[in-house]
Amino acid sequence: LLIYVLSSSMSKSKITLSHAARKAIDLEAKYGAMNYAPLPVVLARGKGVHVWDVDDNQYLDMLSAYSAVNQGHCHPRLLKVLKEQSERLTLTSRAFHNDMLGRYEEFMSKKFGYNRILPMNTGVEACDTAVKLARRWAYDVKGVPENTARVVFANNNFWGRSLAAISASNDPSSRNGFGPFMPGFDLIKYNDVAALKKVVKNPEVAAFMVEPIQGEAGVVVPDPGYLQEVSQICKDNNVLFITDEVQTGLGRTGELLCHYDEGVRPDIVVLGKALSGGIMPVSAVLADDEIMLTVKPGEHGSTYGGNPLADALAMEAITVLEEEDMIQNSAIMGELFRKGLKSIDSPYIECVRGKGLFTAMVITPRKSRTAYDLCLSLMKKGLLAKQTQTHIIRFAPPLVINHEQIEHAVDLIGQALKEY
Incomplete structure (x- = not known):
């Protein structure tokens, strides 16, 4: 047995590790980027x-x-779909149609009540897509002057660590040393409708993207009625209301989507994480025609987004949540x-x-x-x-x-x- 000493700014603890565990950790330490502290x-x-x-x-x-992994580790129904679809077809890119994508898009559209879905892979990709859609809608539909659209976020939000995500963040550990940051983003206090009312008075504001419950901030639950007020403020000011349901969605909070609890219908919904049951990265953006069809062929996409394996898994992942x-x-x-x-x-x-x-x-x-x-x-x-x-x-x-x-x-x- 070996002794593993974990050192950080917070603590030092001695943990006894076996040879097998020590070897696995040493390999990560030797060859991997040290961007996690598991x-x-x-x-x-x-x-x-x-x-x-x-x-x-x-x-x-x-x-x-x-x-x-909302559905539990290695759910047998998901493994069955994984095996069957992976033996038939896994990836075509979007250069060609595949026989699963249309079925998946119809399933998602009818399940969540939106005209269209844009399939992506990771949560941060899907959130980034939502921001792009909001900007494009602002120019094409709202009439905001080109390159002036603004998107509003809440303090202590978290939707990833891409340059766009950290530009929308106020977390020093995500931001420090990675500037300059993307322009056009505003931050307001979470659970503060007065702050939202003030910022959306700017006619260049395209959207407000918010987590129904803030996860990385510490499962911060807003006041009852907060999302209802947010929805109404956005409607009154012709601003898109975007919910980031990547972590809160798909049963996590006791509803299929967390915002269902307040009876609101956001303009854009972002899904990810449990959309595949923890088997592979699958994410999605849901919106109606007025928003989604502003993006034309070649203006946005992903090689793996909408791949047939992801399509099959996502449909089964949601079905399992409901049927079980x-x-x-x-x-x-x-x-x-x-x-x-x-x-x-x-x-x-x-x-x-x-x-x-x-x-x-x-x-x-x-x-x-x-x-x-x-x-x-x-x-x-x-x-x-x-x-x-x-x-x-x-x-x-x-x-x-x-x-x-x-x-x-x-x-x-x-x-x-x-x-x-």
Whole structure:
């Protein structure tokens, strides 16, 4: 056995690793870009809510690859579709038609109630696409002078780390050292309708893009009615309302889409992550003709966007969520989980918040110990979660989690807090 010393600005913890785990981590350290600081666990397989490391230790996955594995690890129906479609046709590019894309586009259009879909791969690509569509709509439909359109975002948003995404961010760790930034972006306070009313008075504003619940910021839930007010403000000022549902969508918050809870219909909806059940990158942008048809052939696209394998997986991924009652389970188990967390008697829990199986536990930093240290303790006990910010742990298990597993998770978290 070897000792792995994890060093960061937050903590130093000694973790005992096997030879197999040490070898895997060393290979990453030697040959990979050092742009992540993962927990020192090396996973080798998964099934449902559980994952196993290279030494066959079992863990309860309470992160779901940042909500990409909503359907559970290696769901058999998704693996069946993966096998069948991959043996038939995987990629054609958009130079040619394929027999799956039209079926997928019809499925998505009817499922979510929009005229059209633009298929992409990653969440950041889809968000970037939404911003491009908003700008083009502003010039072609709203009549904004060329190259002057502005798009508004909320402080502490997160939709990726591309140049456009970090230009729309106020996160120093994403921005520092990567300027100059893309112009035409404005930031306002999240959950602040007065700030939105003020900024959209500028006739050059094309759109407001917002997460229904802010994920990376720490599962920040806005006031009831916030999205309704946002929708109305945007309508009143001829500004597009865009919801980034990449992380909150597809059952995560107990609704098929998080914004359904407030009965709003955004002008553009962005989906990703769980759209493939965690098997491959699949994302999508939904909008009506007035917006989507402003983009002409050759003006936007992706080699892999809309590939037949992604099309088949996405349709099955959504069907599985609905047919296996995962969305309802998310709502029920989420309430149970937060109730359990709130029942833990610990001076270090500042608050618990969330919706569905999207939960944050805000903890009080203790001397040199932070949420990262608590995640390490949970890992040793067989539960995987990851901190966001310095003092928040985000819990987002697969939507197939059951009552017994929720109670087990609460018990492990309570034990870790006693040792914190």
